[in-house]
Amino acid sequence: MRAIRCDRFGGPEVLSLTDVPDPEPGPGQLLVDVSAAGVNYADTYRTLGTYSGGQTLPFIPGTEVVGRTTGGRRVAALTFAGGGYAERAVVSTVDAVDVPDAVADGAALALLVQGLTAWHLLHGSAALRPGETVVVNAAAGGVGTLAVQLARHLGAGRIIAAASSPAKRDLAVSLGADTAVDSDPGGYPARVLAANGGAPVDVVLESTGGPAFTAALEVLAPLGRLVTYGDSSRLGRPPVDPSLLADRSVAVAGFWLRPVLTRPDAFAGPLGQLLGLTASGVLRPQVGPAYPLQDARRAHEDLLARRTTGKLVLTVDRPRS
The missing domain is CATH 3.40.50.720 (NAD(P)-binding Rossmann-like Domain)
Structure with a gap:
């Protein structure tokens, strides 16, 4: 699969598109075909090597994904170990929440880290x-x-x-x-x-x-x-x-x-409520520019230069079969 990998610490220039093996889900995990991944300030700290808790090279950035499971569920999920900037990602079953049809990918991504925060x-x-x-x-x-x-x-x-x-x-x-x-x-x-x-x-x-x-x-x-x-x-x-x-x-x-998310009541319940408020129109998550996966470097550059508002999104377009 295609993924954005960081092989050395530094600024946006260290992000590169590469082919890597598909991740393998283990017990209590789901494999998600990613349709979109969220971009956060924390991702820029990870690429710099200054993120709290440390980061081991090499790694695939990205902690937010929306996509379909192999069973067909459309879910939004956090990937605390990274791996979101890719065509496929493995997520914990308890960290995947069903997304209503009325909520677009970008809006759902905005509710993960930013909305829960x-x-x-x-x-x-x-x-x-x-x-x-x-x-x-x-x-x-x-x-x-x-x-x-x-x-x-x-x-x-x-x-x-x-x-x-x-x-x-x-x-x-x-x-x-x-x-x-x-x-x-x-x-x-x-x-x-x-x-x-x-x-x-x-x-x-x-x-x-x-x-x-x-x-x-x-x-x-x-x-x-x-x-x-x-x-x-x-x-x-x-x-x-x-x-x-x-x-x-x-x-x-x-x-x-x-x-905070180590508490059992801190993730699925609040996220489900946020998704419901968005589906009903009470919340309007602001979705900023959408960049193709291969343009992750430009997304980081624009974020750091404060050229954007709202949620930045990387979209995953797969070749037609």
């Missing part, structure tokens, strides 16, 4: 309550666009989106944000407070890191929660003095989806 950020780490004010940083991204919609569905009192361009801010408002502000850390606290009528906010979802993390901490109300779930700026997260948290009774929580 948004779900657990709001239900778990942030513990968003009806009527609370939530700020969604990177609101035009894969997680951000879904977090805005889910916060509205969960009854948030006011949703403030932060994004880097007018077009991205307009997108967030069209998806349910009450207003949107420039996400540049310079002046960010003043803009957010002004957008909330001068009042601090209850929840901030933050994935940029660096100065953006520090700026987000300033806008929290007493008992407010800042949840950090990424470092897309690659500038790191500044240290936090616990006394500064205690002074305002605010909390900082970290989030990574992978350990």
Whole structure:
């Protein structure tokens, strides 16, 4: 089969199309003919060799697939060991969820890592309550666009989106944000407070890191929660003095989806609900560009250059027999 393989660590240039043997499913596993694979920021960390938990060479990137099992089921699945950027992938039976016909491949892929992240950020780490004010940083991204919609569905009192361009801010408002502000850390606290009528906010979802993390901490109300779930700026997260948290009774929580999904109730149930909300039109996952499998390098380049919005997808086209 054809697959994208990484034989050395580095940037997008290390991704190459090659022929490899078909994977063999073992007990409790399914073989999936992949129709589309999702592209994530985490994939770029894996190719760099900086991903949490390490990565062994050579490997096939990709942890999200949609396709058909040998029994004909159309499923969306996570492949924690990688292998998604390929014509076929092996997935755990418990990590495969049936996809309704009304949900397109790209939308289903958007609900795997990004959708489940948004779900657990709001239900778990942030513990968003009806009527609370939530700020969604990177609101035009894969997680951000879904977090805005889910916060509205969960009854948030006011949703403030932060994004880097007018077009991205307009997108967030069209998806349910009450207003949107420039996400540049310079002046960010003043803009957010002004957008909330001068009042601090209850929840901030933050994935940029660096100065953006520090700026987000300033806008929290007493008992407010800042949840950090990424470092897309690659500038790191500044240290936090616990006394500064205690002074305002605010909390900082970290989030990574992978350990959360070790809980038996964290995957199939939430994903099934997200798929149902999408099939009914309550959620509109934003699907970005679709690239042929062989163009994985270009997909990574565009993602890192922030030239995209929504979910990036690699499509698998098979030769006609």
